[in-house]
Amino acid sequence: MxxxxxxxxxxxxxxxxxxxxxxxxxxxxxxxxxxxxxxxxxxTPKDIADAAIASINSGAASFYTAAAGLPALRQAIADHVATKTGYKYDPKQIVVTDGAKFALYGIFSAILDPGDGVLIPIPGWVSYVEQVRLAGGVPQAVKAANGFKVTVDDLDAVANAKTRAIVINSPQNPSGAIYTKQELTLIGNWAVRHDILIVADEIYSDLVYNGAECTSMLELDHSIAENTVLVGGVSKSYAMTGWRIGFIAGPKKLAQAMSTIVSHATGNPAAASQYAAIAAYTGDQKxxxxxxxxxxxxxxxxxxxxxxxxxxxxxxxxxxxxxxxxxxxxxxxxxxxxxxxxxxxxxxxxxxxxxxxxxxxxxxxxxxxxxxxxxxxxxxxxxxxxxxxxxxx
Ligand SMILES: Cc1ncc(COP(=O)(O)O)c(C=O)c1O
The missing domain is CATH 3.90.1150.10 (Aspartate Aminotransferase, domain 1)
Incomplete structure (x- = not known):
């Protein structure tokens, strides 16, 4: 074999x-x-689960949806992101995926040619390195010189002409650290200057404690937001890990490439899960x-x-x-x-x-x-x- x-x-x-x-x-x-x-x-909160059950009972969940997701869900995600960050996406810039995990893998598949690099801050979530390898790229580990957050100096020491992207995960798995606005701005400007795409994994952005401030990459200068692909999903905020709904929101060209990948790799994420996600994003956030x-x-x-x-x-x-x-x-x-x-x-x-x-x-x-x-x-x-x-x- x-x-x-x-x-x-x-x-x-x-x-x-x-x-x-x-x-x-x-x-x-x-x-x-x-x-x-x-x-x-x-x-999962009952109103969200009920929306899925209703979509099953009505028959709406019986069918394929658009590969990039139900238009109502893409709109709901765009509205949700705009409310949280002030940054407005056209729903066409959003692709719904089988969890944030596939969103990340899809991004790496879309942007990497063999041998291209992705900067991965250490410590970092277990799957980034392996996903970059699976996509034919080269993980470029960047150890934080101090604590758990990388700086521009750390990035400069590792980046090279082959570097295509950097993953910034804030709040961070595994440390729970959050990058400050100033730290993100320095990294964001550095990435723009070097034409390196920022992959902002903000899946934990609702889970912030004791009055800590959590800034999204999308809240920074426009040039940084436009050079960013946001990764999010319902798993952690809405207790929906089993439903497998994540998304990317980013530049149109990347969203189009992601739609193509999703259409051939997975097809649409489960329709009932998408109806549940609409309820999650548009319902009561209590x-x-x-x-x-x-x-x-x-x-x-x-x-x-x-x-x-x-x-x-x-x-x-x-x-x-x-x-x-x-x-x-x-x-x-x-x-x-x-x-x-x-x-x-x-x-x-x-x-x-x-x-x-x-x-x-x-x-x-x-x-x-x-x-x-x-x-x-x-x-x-x-x-x-x-x-x-x-x-x-
Ligand atoms: C940092 C980070 N990103 C992405 C994911 C993927 O989440 P999901 O695929 O459930 O949406 C996880 C899950 O553990 C995570 O910790």
Whole structure:
């Protein structure tokens, strides 16, 4: 059986691998608290689910839609983006995709010729690097010299004539860091100057805590907004990971290329999911706010508890998304493990708490914990981690 050579360099998703392991342990009766997952623990708000059910019952969801999405959904996304950022897209500039994940893969497929590069800030979400490779491009990892956010100096050190795009994910998975307006402006102007497309992954932009400010790339100078493709979706804000609806919004030429890719690769995303997404974007936004508040309470409760664990260090308190990304090399060393990966495996085996080793995000001294879990589970999980670390030291 011949498998394409480019696949040899592509790694399976590390976060999905942990989830599979915990699912197996749970099925075998183990008492597992899974903090490895990147999805809200809430179910989709009822008004959104009802819209999908209505589209099924009426028969509207029985048929293909336009590959780029229902016109009403593209309009709803354009209106939603305009309300949030002030930037107005023609619905033709919007393409609905099977999750933000396919939106990103579609962008890389649309813009990369073999050997072209994409700047990927480290730490960063696991799929960027692999998607660029899948699309035949070269991931150009840019390690943040300080903390979790890259600067123009960091980018200058890695960019070359082959660089086509830079991914900016704010709020960031895995650290919860948010780029300030000033930081984004510097990066945005740099990208415009070098004719490098900005891929703004703002999927967590509704999940911002404790009064932190979160600026969209689209709110900056027009030249920056026009050089940006926005990636968004309903997964995180509306507790809709299973529905698989994301989108791109960007320059017309790119939207046209994306429509072509989507039309041949996936066809339209499930019609019932699209009707649900229309309800999400046009309906009452109260549920988004109540879920945000729940995440905020969880963050504020467990952050100090994690800070108090010996050998766990935070640069700063996360401001968005629903992850914590402490440096744990102190604890790993004190307990005598040879790597964070073995520490994480032992933690799971001994305590049933699943987290993701930072290597998957490019920072092997860290672990990522998701707080998209009930407060009760989170407090119990942190108590187990604390007991694991302190009893063994
Ligand atoms: C940073 C980031 N971007 C994009 C996605 C993809 O989200 P989805 O495909 O569910 O819309 C995720 C999901 O974990 C993510 O963390």
């Amino acid at each position: 011949h498998i394409a050579k480019r696949l040899a360099q592509v790694n399976p998703s590390a976060t999905l691998a942990v989830s599979q392991k915990t699912a197996q342990m749970k099925a075998a009766g183990a008492d597992v608290i899974d903090l490895s997952v990147g999805q809200p623990d809430f179910t 549920s988004v706010e109540s879920m945000r508040q729940a995440f905020e309470e969880r963050l504020n409760t467990i952050y100090p508890l994690l800070q108090a664990i010996p050998g766990f260090e935070f640069d700063s308190k996360p401001a968005g998304a629903f992850y914590l990304f402490p440096k744990v090399s102190g604890a790993v060393r004190a307990l005598g493990y040879d790597s964070t990966d073995t520490f994480v495996s032992a933690l799971l085996e001994d305590t049933g708490v699943a987290v993701v080793a930072g290597r998957a995000f490019g920072m092997p001294d860290h672990i990522r914990l998701s707080y998209a879990k009930s407060l009760e589970d989170l407090v119990e999980a942190v108590a187990r981690i604390n007991a694991f670390v302190t009893s063994s030291i």
